[in-house]
Amino acid sequence: MTDLKCASGGADGAPSDPRHVAIVMDGNGRWAARRSAPRLYGHNAGMNAMTEIVRHASDSGVGYLTVYAFSTENWKRGSDEVSGIFGLLVKFVELKLRELVENNVVVSVIGDYEPIPGEAKAALERTIEDTSRNTGMKFIIALNYGSRADILNAAKTLAREAAEAAGEGANAAASEITEADFAAKLSTAGVPDPDLIIRTSGEKRLSNFLLWEAAYSELVFTDVLWPDFTPAEFDRCVEEYRSRDRRYGGRT
Numbered sequence: 464m465t466d467l468k469c470a471s472g473g474a475d476g477a478p479s480d481p482r483h484v485a486i487v488m489d490g491n492g493r494w495a496a497r498r499s500a501p502r503l504y505g506h507n508a509g510m511n512a513m514t515e516i517v518r519h520a521s522d523s524g525v526g527y528l529t530v531y532a533f534s535t536e537n538w539k540r541g542s543d544e545v546s547g548i549f550g551l552l553v554k555f556v557e558l559k560l561r562e563l564v565e566n567n568v569v570v571s572v573i574g575d576y577e578p579i580p581g582e583a584k585a586a587l588e589r590t591i592e593d594t595s596r597n598t599g600m601k602f603i604i605a606l607n608y609g610s611r612a613d614i615l616n617a618a619k620t621l622a623r624e625a626a627e628a629a630g631e632g633a634n635a636a637a638s639e640i641t642e643a644d645f646a647a648k649l650s651t652a653g654v655p656d657p658d659l660i661i662r663t664s665g666e667k668r669l670s671n672f673l674l675w676e677a678a679y680s681e682l683v684f685t686d687v688l689w690p691d692f693t694p695a696e697f698d699r700c701v702e703e704y705r706s707r708d709r710r711y712g713g714r715t
């Protein structure tokens with residue numbers, strides 16, 4: 464991939480390199496099944512793939528990388544698998560925090576991480592704190608995240624504020640709400656919309672991920688299972704993105 468720090472792009476109508484890449488990391492279970500191994504073995508390999516991609520995206524000059532690590536629906540999985548995934552999160556922080564700090568990566572979380580087991584929550588809070596003074600790529604972990612819940616929460620906040628404003632005699636508060644006002648209430652406030660969303664493992668859906676933010680994202684689907692997703696495959700997805708014609712509803 465071109466060094467995105469130097470990216471200009473767009474002069475020939477092709478999009479410039481993506482500032483924000485979001486990834487649905489899918490296929491850990493199937494990767495493990497093909498090896499007759501437990502699902503957690505696949506998640507562990509997925510964690511290693513994630514580490515490689517964070518490093519590569521940061522080195523390539525990507526501004527924002529968001530990964531879907533655990534959805535609000537993933538609690539339906541067996542308790543062993545759920546606690547195993549959170550155990551991996553702790554392991555990830557223990558093994559990789561120093562590298563993230565040294566690589567100037569800023570870690571944040573979207574989603575409600577309140578119900579997450581104590582040790583994993585503490586590990587996350589330590590990561591957020593220890594990387595908060597960095598200035599490089601923003602690595603956003605979607606954890607216990609669901610886009611509909613996020614949108615609903617934004618709607619409730621705006622409705623409450625509009626009702627309060629009406630109580631204070633302000634007219635037309637609700638009808639004056641703009642898209643920017645709405646976006647400012649989402650957990651992704653301040654983050655540019657993803658230019659590129661990648662989903663691995665051949666599934667072709669968004670699964671409640673960044674539904675508002677994906678309005679004009681380019682979607683790239685690859686058959687590669689997440690644990691096999693390499694920096695070279697990331698670059699191939701970016702190349703596919705670069706071949707797209709982004710019109711945002713306009714004409715060619």
Ligand code: FPP
Pocket residue numbers: 488489490491492493494506507509510513531532533534537548551552555664
């Ligand atoms: C989807 O594969 C993957 C997940 C639900 C979990 C993602 C977790 C990791 C990549 C491990 C690292 C995470 C953290 C938070 C450090 P799947 O299990 O749905 O695979 P399948 O569709 O083949 O069954």
